[in-house]
Amino acid sequence: MRALISVSDKTGIVELAKELVELGVEIISTGGTYNKLKEEGVAAIEISELTGFPECLDGRVKTLHPVVHAGLLAMRSNPDHMKQINDLEIDTIDMVIVNLYPFKSTIMKEGVTRAEAVENIDIGGPTMLRSAAKNYQDVAVVVDPRDYDKVLSELKTKKEVTLETKFYLMQKVFMHTSNYDTMIADYLKKERQDFELPETLTMTFEKVQDMRYGENPHQKAAFYRQVGKQIGSLVDAVQHNGKELSFNNINDTNGALELLKEFTEPTVVGCKHGNPCGVGSADHIYDAWVKAFNADKMSIFGGIVVSNREITKRMAEEMNEIFLEVIVAPSYEVEALEILKMKKNIRVLELKDIEVPQSSEALDMKKVNGGLIVQSIDSQLYQEEDFKVVTKTQPTQEQLEDMKFGMRVVKFVKSNGIAVVKNKQTVGIGPGQVNRIWATTQCFEHAEELIGKDATRNAVLASDAFFPFDDVVEAAHKAGITAIIQPGGAMRDQLSIDKCDEYGIAMVFTGMRHFKH
Known part of the structure; x- marks a missing residue:
């Protein structure tokens, strides 16, 4: 039995190699891994001795050789495969223990250059992993140091790595290489400042923790973090x-x-x-x-x-x-x-950097049955220069400040969303109703119940979207609202404007809607 070992993360690799040698496994190794094993007294064959070709181009080419890949890909149950490699005097390789150049830790460093990042894109490693994983029934391929003990245990007790474990390891390889390639693609997209939505979307996340359950006890759940800062x-x-x-x-x-x-x-x-x-x-x-x-x-x-x-x-x-x-x-x-x-x-x-906003290039995603809908995040609030006072009554400076406050709040209220504000304090929030007047009246009712009868008097009302009718203004007047801010843009905007003028309510249009579903 022969094992090819080439790792960037050398955690536990010396101990593993020593145990493999004791089990009669012949070790083939490369570059820094070979030197590490040699220093620790582990018998190993250097890759160039196997291939008859020296490592070159600063180690960029060492395992990309037919002797390596034929030894990995030859199906032992296929007589023609075995005859071919025997005729070519190529021996099989039964185990691959590989982890890849540290691309992730490289791009996470402060001040990393593009050249440094590109140099840490592994070529030979993923190629070996894919070759070995494709021939999983004959080759055990280990990419995660946490699986070393599992493989050793089976070799000691069963004299082989079971087919079930090999299949598990195969899956892990393709998840690993997929993650690796996605990190590279994502880095290059950011380097190019390419903010377009691509034809194919690949993303990678790392598990932070498993959870006891999801929204409800019968649902499985886990928390993942996006790779990167x-x-x-x-x-x-x-x-x-x-x-x-x-x-x-x-x-x-x-x-x-x-x-x-x-x-x-x-x-x-x-x-x-x-x-x-x-x-x-x-x-x-x-x-x-x-x-x-x-x-x-x-x-x-x-x-x-x-x-x-x-x-x-x-x-x-x-x-x-x-x-x-x-x-x-x-x-x-x-x-x-x-x-x-x-x-x-x-x-x-x-959370030390609690005030740092999310990048405006971030994506907002919602899973739907059979697909995914993706959009850029709602990173804007309003352009103050676009504010348009549409009523005869002009808002006071205090009302304008509460209007801005209200728009910040209502942007994050589920649609249809209404927020009532007084002196930079919400006095009523009406979220998630199927029509705007229900959200509005609910908001007023809750304000009166929770704060008091005059809670909404002389307050400002903010809406996440336009008013299709003048009923919201009518309700606002009855509640004592003296100023309203909303996006505007309805076919019947003039009805709401006229109603505001009738009651002396100031109204401002922002021109920017904030639906949140």
């Missing part, structure tokens, strides 16, 4: 306390973080089931927390709280008085962390 992303958060994050925790927290990233001033966002339930901004983070909490004391129970400033002791004391699933902030006062840790189940996450 993900600054300000939930995948890089440090967890200080609590159970592992669930599928719903991650989904809801990500939604809260997306909204939070729209703000630079001290802001706190409360979120429940992917929708904001309370948002507040202020000069000081404690005041922002009070606004967010008071916006909807009922819905925040069992919800998510994210803050773009350090969590203080005073905030932690008040947060600990209610049931929260997850808290995320860039940092915590020492006393605050101690207080929050008193509840063993609350997930307390630290």
